Amino acid sequence: MIKSRNRHTPSNSARQAFKREIRDAIRGASSGFLFGIPLLYTMEVWWIGSYAEPLPMLIALLTNFVVVFLLIRTEGFRGTVDTKIRDALMDSIETLAIGFVCTALLLVLLRQIDLATSINEAVGKIIFESVPFSLGVAVANSFLSGDRERGNNAPQSASPQSKTAAINATLTDVGATAIGALFIAFTIAPTQEVPMLASAMTPPWLLATIAVSLLISYGIVFVAGLTNQANRYQQKGLFHRPIDETLVAYIISLTAGLLMLWFFHQLSFEDPWTVWLSHTIVLGLPATIGGAAGRIVV
Structure with a gap:
């Protein structure tokens, strides 16, 4: 029986780790939407992305990555702070990926990217529009995380005061x-x-x-x-x-x-x-x- 429990422990740990990863990604994406949605309704940014050359796009991408990395090192979108540079680098890449995916989905939804859009134009729009999304993901834990355990056992009352x-x-x-x-x-x-x-x-x-x-x-x-x-x-x-x-x-x-x-x-x-x-x-x-x-x- 002991061997059987030990055999299932890695699977349970992996499942819990996967759930934490999904929760962190959802928290980051939600914070990204809060930060990024106003800029997504700005046609000037669509135009900049549409006509951007590869070099400006690369500069914007690298600048965004550096800023996100510094924010992640301070306190990123996860529930714990990454102190190792390698972990912070990986989280920075994931942060940019979340920002890109959220931006791309909304640009498709808003009909700013479709099958007729060229690859260069689509990539340019995603890179420039994703900057506030990525910054929002990076600061999710620092500014918007909360105590998820507090209040779970709050008593419920049916008294007249509770109706008020x-x-x-x-x-x-x-x-x-x-x-x-x-x-x-x-x-x-x-x-x-x-x-x-x-x-x-x-x-x-x-x-x-x-x-x-x-x-x-x-x-x-x-x-x-x-x-x-x-x-x-x-x-x-x-x-x-x-x-x-x-x-x-x-x-x-x-x-x-x-x-x-x-x-x-x-x-x-x-x-x-x-x-x-x-x-x-x-x-x-x-x-x-x-x-x-x-x-x-x-």
Whole structure:
């Protein structure tokens, strides 16, 4: 029996190590989305990436790598600090890889990279757009990690006071989501990027944008282990289940984005409802990430 237990120990250790690796990667990617999404809606960066020559791209890549390496040496995206140079180098490469993958996926989603895009243009866009993503991944643990154990055993109460607390918690979540969504949407709504992106969106891509928005929001708040994730699972609001909260927060973020588009005259009542819908969904992606950021800090 002892031999049997020992025989299974390496497998269990490998499984735990794999789970930690996945959790660290999700935390890093979530932090990357928080840092990188505003620049992704900047057409000037698309143009720079589109026309960049190999040498500037290489310089940008090496500069990004050096900055990421220094951040990783300070305190990277993992739960533990790497003190060995070799480990920090490997984590820096992984950080850049996470930034590249997140950037590439969103550029494809936003129709800035497709089958007609040349390799040089696609690589240039990914390299320049991935800089804030990579920096966000690198500082995930330093600025956004939290105690994932705290609050797991919080007692639940059905007293009248708990109902009042639930209402207050719900209002706090709604306010934090709205503030975060408005903050991001306010900076993007006046620009021409939203109409430009929306014009290239067909219904399947709009549905994909909705799905990605919900997935990123859920990952940031309930999976990545950022700040008060344990407390989020224990929160007593009326929409206390993670899926319910994610859906409600998405609707709030869409509303915030729609209001900003109308406020900056990007939408008018003469426009067809399809234009309102496409513009709102496109702006809803960064607004939802902003709403998730608002919820993880309350």
